[in-house]
Amino acid sequence: MSLIGRTRARGVETLSLDSPGNRNALSAALVGELSDALTDCAKDTDVRAVVLTHTGNTFSAGADLRDPPHPDALVGLLRQIVELPRPVLARVTGHVRAGGLGLLAACDIAAAAHTASFAFTEVRIGVAPAVISLPLLPRTDPRALARYYLTGERFDAPEAARIGLLTAAGDDVDAVLEPILDGLRRSAPEALAETKRLLTARVLESFDRDAGRLTALSARLFASPQAREGMTAFLERRDPSWVV
Template identity: 70%
Template sequence: MTLIRADHERGITTLALDSPANRNALSAPLVAELGEALARCAGDADVRAVLLTHTGGTFCAGADLKAPPDPAAFVHLMRTVVELPQPVVARVTGHVRAGGLGLLAACDIAVAGPGSSYAFTEARLGLAPAVISMPVLPRMDPRAASRYYLTGERFDAAEAARTGLVTLAADDVDEALAPVLDGLRRSSPQGLAASKALVTATVAETFDRWSKELTARSASLFASAEAREGVTAFLERRDPAWVL
């Protein structure tokens, strides 16, 4: 079963997360398949940029809680997006939760539609946005990150743009993307790679510094009794024991 749908047109390779049965959750197979697809793009001279999008009403629901990927594998995927020589542009017309926000933040440009919504839900499950902090915190307004990390509140595309989590909120995503993709097609491969290296330097340095520690922290949290209660409560559609 293919979980990533790929198309190519005029220098733009579109990779669509195509696992609607679990809301494009980050299962081990999806993480592996997306990583392989990105690696193929990196080695293809005909790919000027990657457009990352989704099928269904959810861009990415975060980790597949029934079969979560190894944290190190997910870290590698996010770093692949950051270090890909071609720009990666996210087209978001659905919901994004938890780990999906790490994938989104790793992208160079993100355009979001009015039907999209966002939430860092980890704290409500006894977890924390550990590994996704590496691409998220260098891009997001610190005060906004504090609020949404701690409360798990849902926010809309306009707020995501205001806080720096996405580049642009637009009523018509494809109309807003048109000049972005045109600009990328007009830029040279060398120019794009060198320019991307400049704007992603801080994010790349964050991965260099924190990958090992935050991967271990994520694994420890997932293995904790509190997280087991939080995940079980989520799957059983009830409040966890700590809710007051």
């Protein structure tokens, strides 16, 4: 059974994270299927833009703790979104946690309904938002990231737009995206690709400079005793031992 739904309308390919049973957590299988779908979109000249969305009430709960992707695979997926020669838009109507926020930051444009919520929950299970910082740090307000990275607090869609995680938020996310998609359909494909390269150059510099270091950090933290305690506590629905 596929974990990625695919539809197309007027040159826009919609890829839906379709694993609602685990809240679209980023498993090794889901990351692999999404990467394959993006590869197809990059090769297909009929695709003018890609919309990344979800089924269920969660865009993505972050890494699948039972079947996590290798950090290198997640780096590869995020870079693939940034480098795709088509604009990639995130469409969010539910909750986004941890690694799912890396997908949003990698997209060129991200829109969410006011019902969406966001949180960098890594510190609460004993790890850090390492790999997802590659697209996040260049694109998001640093003071806001300091607060939300360090506390794991939940924040809403208007706040996500204020700090640069989202392009826009509204009561009806499709109404928000409609004029954006219309503009992309009216834009010349080669011009779009070259304009995207201008916009993503700084983000790709962070991948070139920091990917190896952050991948190693992620692997080290996920193998740590605190991470084992944090993940066990999460799965057992209890506070980890360090909570005071």
